[in-house]
Amino acid sequence: MINTLFLPELREMLDEDQTQELKEFCTALHPAKTAEFMEGLNEAEMWQVLQHASPSLQAEIFHYFPWDRKVDLLRTQDDKQVATLVTSLPADDAVDLLQEVEESRVDQILVLVPAADRRDIRRLQSFPEGTAGAIMTTEAACLSENYTLKQALEELSRQAERLETIHYIYVTDDINHLRGVVSTRSLVSAIGKPEKRLGDLMKKDVVTVNVRDDQEQVAQCVAHYNLMAIPVVDDQYHMMGIITHDDVMDVVREEATEDVQRIAAVEPLDDSYMRTPVSVLSWKRGIWLTILFLAGLLTAFLLQSYNDELEKHAWLVLFIPLIISSGGNTGSQSSTLVITALALKDVAQSDWLTIIKREALMGMILGGFLAAIGFGCAIMLAPSVIAASVIPITVLLVVVCGACTGSMLPLIFQRLGLDPALMSNPFVAGISDILGLLIYVNVSVLVLR
Amino acid sequence: MINTLFLPELREMLDEDQTQELKEFCTALHPAKTAEFMEGLNEAEMWQVLQHASPSLQAEIFHYFPWDRKVDLLRTQDDKQVATLVTSLPADDAVDLLQEVEESRVDQILVLVPAADRRDIRRLQSFPEGTAGAIMTTEAACLSENYTLKQALEELSRQAERLETIHYIYVTDDINHLRGVVSTRSLVSAIGKPEKRLGDLMKKDVVTVNVRDDQEQVAQCVAHYNLMAIPVVDDQYHMMGIITHDDVMDVVREEATEDVQRIAAVEPLDDSYMRTPVSVLSWKRGIWLTILFLAGLLTAFLLQSYNDELEKHAWLVLFIPLIISSGGNTGSQSSTLVITALALKDVAQSDWLTIIKREALMGMILGGFLAAIGFGCAIMLAPSVIAASVIPITVLLVVVCGACTGSMLPLIFQRLGLDPALMSNPFVAGISDILGLLIYVNVSVLVLR
Incomplete structure (x- = not known):
């Protein structure tokens, strides 16, 4: 929804070149709201308005534009203007954006960016997607341990505008090894002792991640230690950059979405649903759909192979969809519960015996209840009460089996080093279809003969 | 996994009452690690070690204990000791913990807590679970706009130990109305002008949430505005407390887990899988399983009612599970993609036409491919090639219908004011079973007659 409330005023200000009013518009509101009010403008107008904000505020407002508008803005403005913008953005955001611009133009733009920023961007571009290196930013406050608290606070004050976060000062030695960390909280607490040195105040036990670590690991680490930002180091413990809590929040959301998609047997999308082309979506769905279809053909x-049995007792056919879906539904409940519990570290491999006992018990309770309902209906459709008893017996067994296989498959996949979310539900669906039919036919044979 | 590395040393320190060493153990490491090394101790030992840390550090270390150990610690220690601990905890955490203690003992403990903290705890207890009020903390830095920056910084320094976060100073008037906010960043930036007043520096456009707002709304707001903490106000705009980013991260994880469970047709659990009793789990699964079972009975x-047709062409029975599961799988893919896209605000109600066009197209691509495989197998099992053509035609139609209903149901449920995640997949499963059979039988009638 585009907010058009301020559009006429904004356009008038632009037409009449009301510099003062435009400056006030840029600074008065939260940058997120400023961005919202600008969404109705075209790219050239947006650009004109942005010129009235300081570079850091420009970057902040820009941050809140919808992705498509950001890309459009980059595509329609000339290289010099884009270079100014890219320079003011945090390096990690700049890298993400430049991915949307053709390779040849990226080079033309980067030539116009100051050498230090260009180097940061080039370095970040070299890390594979999904690693700590790719989501980190290089703008951290790094100071020597010889700084006094007074000097540190002054330095922080000078850099505050430029830094992505000021919650921690990272203490490094002269060859950029990470030595310790001082939180702004302890800096502020110690404000009465301005002559103390950072080295006296710093915590040496710093929680770090390696530049090649997976982003999910980073997110877990930040959440576990309750951090605002985590420093990223290379194998030699050189300070490479930091990952801030808002980037981590994005990772958490991204990973949660991926898990949900995997559970529904869709290969996770790299982009949003609307921006993913139909061809890519078809491929990502088609893989699993085909595997499931082949299981269905089985x-x-x-x-x-059980044709004779089915022809003798034609009424059995009526319950095939019911039997199969009972097993499948129970199984997908169990596997989802175990997958989410594994992700939240509520259960571990060693709990398997407890889990299977609980699932078997639940299977009996749920299966028993459904069996009772099923029996009532089967009496209406089956030739005799004894024949009808095939249905409740089968439902009970199918539900218990569904609960047990559904809960064990994620544990088995994790043990094998595979992502439990990736494999479990399609397998549960396939296995419960086949297992369900096998149980059904064999129970019928036993009861009806 | 319990880390036993330091257990012998810790026990020796306790036995020999090595105060200095125990103090160092408490302060040297990140509190999360200190907590990890203490996990192997029994409750009495844990308590003894904690006595060597300052109250605020005690609270920090305690924060990282596993939930069960926290509860055990509360249950085994006497009221006075528990009261000391409760006083040092952030009020929101104290409330969560006290829920695990019997009502009568809570009163005994709270009597021993200083009046101000007791009032905070009592107030938080009065907000329903899942609202902003229930997850907020009352420990925020609130100062008058007449404070100079120098005074503000000194005051912040004095309170830094006690406050849950020092990223924002909230400016309030004398009847506690929220007037504005000053970030620590801008306070630090302006350190060169210590005589400026908070009132000059504050942003008046504060992003707030109401004390009764849903926690999911709070999480979205914090993520959207990229905040470290968000102030909570009542209807009269009185400052009630703040919600910090780590509590928001917990909410994001919690809501993501709930969505996953809903998609698998489980009523979201209030507690972890292992701590939820089998009876509760059975109930939460049983509701949806029963609904799905009733749909299966249909x-x-x-x-x-199509018995005659099926008896004439018995081979049709063989493909029933395949047809049904093709529709169900496609439908659950589509509904999951739309549910996640809705949650991430990638799609809106107004996109429905684009979505259905894309899904119909994808349905034709995927359905066409599966139909080709299905035709190959049907030729082997059906009496003639013409008869076999029933299968590919049905598969194509079922997949297209599955994709369209699967993608539209979440939009319809959202339009009706219902949670799209809650209803969609069970409905998709039920509808695709029935729709699949209807299409199958009607296609057979048309082709085979």
Whole structure:
């Protein structure tokens, strides 16, 4: 929804070149709201308005534009203007944006960016997506341990505008090894002792991540230690950059979405649903759909081999969809519960015996209840009460089996080093279809003969 | 996994009452690690070690204990000791913990807590779970706008130990109305002008949440505005407390887990999988399983009404599970993609036409591919090639219908004011079973007659 409330005023200000009013518009509101009010403007107008904000505020407002508008803005403005913008953005955001611009133009733009920023951007570009290196920013406050608290506070004051976060000062030696960390909280607490040195105040036990670590690991670490930002180091413990809590929040959301998509048997999308082309979506869905379809074909051949039985007792056919879906639904409940519990570290591999006992018990309770309902209906459709008893017996067994396989598969996949979310539900669906039919036919044979 | 590395040393320190060493153990490491090394101790030992840390550090270390150990510690120690601990904890954490203690003992403990803290705890206890009021903390830095920056910094320094976060100073008037906010960043930036007043520096456009707002709304707001903490106000704009980014991260994880569970047709659990009793789990799964089972029973009666057709062409039975699961799998892919896109605000109600066009197209691509495989197998099992063509036609139609209903149901549920995650997948499963059979039987009638 585009907010058009201020559009006429904004356009008038631009037409009449009301510099003072435009400056006030840029500074008065939270940058997120400023961005919202600007969304109705075209790219050239947006650009004109942005010129009235300081570079750091420009970057902040720009941050809140929808992604498509950001890309459009980059595409329509000339290289020099884009270079100014890129320079003011945090390096990690600049890298993300430049991915949307053709390779040849990226070079033309980067030539116009100051050498230090260009180097940062080039370095970040070299880290593979999904690693700590790719989501870190290089703008951290790094000071020597010989700084007094007074000097540190002054230095922080000078850099505050430029830094992505000022919650920690990282203490480094002269070859950029990370030595310790001082939180702004302890700096502020110690404000009465301005002559103390950073080296006296710093915590040496710093929680760090390696530049090659997976972003999910980073997110877990930040959440576990309750950090505002985490420093990223290389193998020699050189300070490379920091990852801030807002980037971590994005990772948490991204990973949660991926898990949900995997559970529904879709290969996770790299981009949003609307921006992913139909061809890519078809491919990411098609892989699993085909695997599941092949499992489904097995059920056809399985039924074929029990043809005689089915022809003798034609009424059995009526309950095939019911039996299969009971097992599948129970199984997907169990596997989802175990997958989410594994992700939250509520359960571990060693709990498998407890889990299977609980699932078997739940399977009996749930299966028993459904069996009772099923029996009531089966009496109406089956030729005799004894024949009808095939249905409740099968439902009970299928639900118990569904609960047990559904809960064990994620543990098995994790043990094998595979992502439990990736594999479990499609497998549970496939296995419960086949297992369900096998149980059904065998129970029928036992009861009806 | 319990870390036993330091256990012998710790026990020796306790036995020999080595105060100095124990103090160092408490302060040297990150509190999360200190907590980890203490996990192997029994409750009495844990308590003894904690006595060597300052109250605020005690609270920090305690924060990182596993939930069960926290509760055990509370249950085994006497009221006076628990009261000391409760006083040092942030009020929101204290409330969560006290929920685990019997009502009568809570009163005994709270009597021993200083009046101000007791009042905070009592107030937080009065807000319903899942609201901003229930997850906020009352320990925020609130100062008058007449403070100079120098005074403000000194005051912040004095309170830094006690406050949950020092990233923002909230400016309030004498009846506690929220007037503005000053970030520590701008305070530090302006350190060269110590005589300026907070009132000059503050931003008046404060992003707030109401004390009764839903916690998911709070999380979205914090993420959208990229905040470290958000102030909570009542209807009269009185400052009630703040919600910090780590509490928001917990909410994001919690809500993501709930969505995943809903998608798998489980009523979200209030507690972890392992701590939820089997009876509660059975109930939370049983509701949806029963609804799905009843939908499954409909398929039995539906098949019954097409009995003649099925008896004439018995081979049709073989493909029933395949047809049904193709529709169900495609539908659950589509609904999950739309549910996650809605949650991330990638799509809106107004996009429905684009979505259905994309889904129909994808349905044709995926359905066409599966139909080709299905035709190959059907030729082997059906009496003639013409008869076999029932399968590909049905698969194509079922997949297209699955994609369209799966993508539209979440939008419809959202439009009706219902949670799209809650309803969609069970409905998709039920509808695709029935729709699949209807399409199958009607296609057969048309082709085979």
